Amino acid sequence: MAATIKDVAKRAGVSIATVSKMLNGGNVLSENREAIEQAINELNYRVNTVARGMKTRRTMTVGVLIPSLADYYGLSVLSHIDRTLFENGYSTIICDYDENDSEGASKKLELLLNKQVDGIVMQPINVRKRDLSQVVAQGTPLVFIDVGVSGSAYDSVVIDNTEISKKITSMCIKKGHHDVGILVGAPGVSTTEDRISGYMSAHKKFGILPREELIYKVDVSEKSGYQGMKYLLELPKRPTAVFTAGHDLTVGALAYLNEVGMSIPRDISFVGFETQTISRIYHPKLTIGIQPVEQIGQTAALMLIERMREEYNGVARKIKLSAVVDVGASVVAPLT
Structure with missing residues (x-):
């Protein structure tokens, strides 16, 4: 028995x-x-989770919603969210959604709410305030990672994208690069605009007028990284250094450089993002911007737990963490 x-x-x-x-x-x-x-x-x-849920009106289950289960950032943070939730007695239901589908996020949110989740952690790319109407109506706790949603009042955990972009661009300029290319995500997304803001701020700091054509913003895919690097190198006056502001952008850009036989840093200086594994095996070691993905995941999960347990019922909190630069040997003075 x-x-x-x-x-x-x-x-x-x-x-x-x-x-x-x-x-x-x-x-x-x-x-x-x-x-x-x-x-x-x-x-x-x-x-007996079914019986417990009926009695307590809690399922001890959390929904995690990210744009793509193939995305490096989403998967990296997801593992730390899941571990922290599990340590606190919660299981997870993991979903992805098509960020290019205007109804994609709201449909998956409806699915999670129908599963009676106690809370949701979400990376809201191209998500609007009205997409959250069902969550608001049910009063389900929600925490955002990576970006927030304009006009909403939910906790969020982000990084200081402006500062890390400014730091990397400044490093390139200090090495003598006055033509620094940057590959970023889609226009209108806050992470994209913040990284461009940091890029522009670094140029202003050194009294340099940046060339608009050196900013390539489409999305954060490998394809965009490949095409963006190709675009920059086919410019009449190509950049002497490039910063790829995303993992998949970095992979795509490196694939193109390898295809055309260009060497880092002999032919071009290069700074990637989020790709520590590639950085270590690449020769010479790449300089990389690194997000604190473990801290992001843990912080988001613990903030949600506080909401679900009603240990915190105050105003929305925005936690802004710092990214760091892991300096390698991929940025040198440009050839004269």
């Missing part, structure tokens, strides 16, 4: 209420937690 919560409480030497509190994500004394966990393992106790 399957063990019950009463059996767990008796074996652990605590009350049924204490066991229930821990199983539902509440805080209990560390010695009680250890005793309960030991009792659960010894009795092979399994929580």
Whole structure:
């Protein structure tokens, strides 16, 4: 016969209420937690999630919604979100959506709400305030990562895109590059505009007027990275350094440089983004902008947990984290 919560409480030497509190994500004394966990393992106790959900009106499930399950950023942050939620007793339902479909995000949000999730973590690319109407109506806690949604009032965890772009562009200019190309994402997306803002700010700081044709903004795909690098190198006056502001953009740009036989940094200086693995195996080592994906995922998950447990019910919080530059050997003074 399957063990019950009463059996767990008796074996652990605590009350049924204490066991229930821990199983539902509440805080209990560390010695009680250890005793309960030991009792659960010894009795092979399994929580009846359906019954618990009916009683508590909580499913201990969180929806995670990102534009693409093939996207490096989304997958990297997702693993840390899932781990933090699991450590706190929550399971996840993972969905992606087509950011180019005007109804894509709202349809997936409806699916998650129909699954009775307790909260949602979302990377809202091309998402409008009206797409969130169902979430607002049901009062489901929601936390954004990467970008926010204009006019909405939800917690968000982002990086200082302006600052990291300014830092990388300034580094290139200090090396003597006055023609720095940049590959960024789609126009109108806040991460794109912030990175362009940092790029422009760095030029202004050094009294340089940037050339508009050196800014390539389509999307953050490998295809865009490939085509963007091709476009920059076919300009009558091509850049002497290029910053690719995204993982897939970096991969696509490197593929094109390899295809045409151009060497970094002999033929062109180069700074990528988010691709530490490629940076380490590339020779010479690439200079890379790195987002704190573990911190982003953990912070977003913990903020959501605070909302779901009603430990925080205040105004929307915006946590802005800093990216860093991992300096390699891919930026040198331009040939004269």
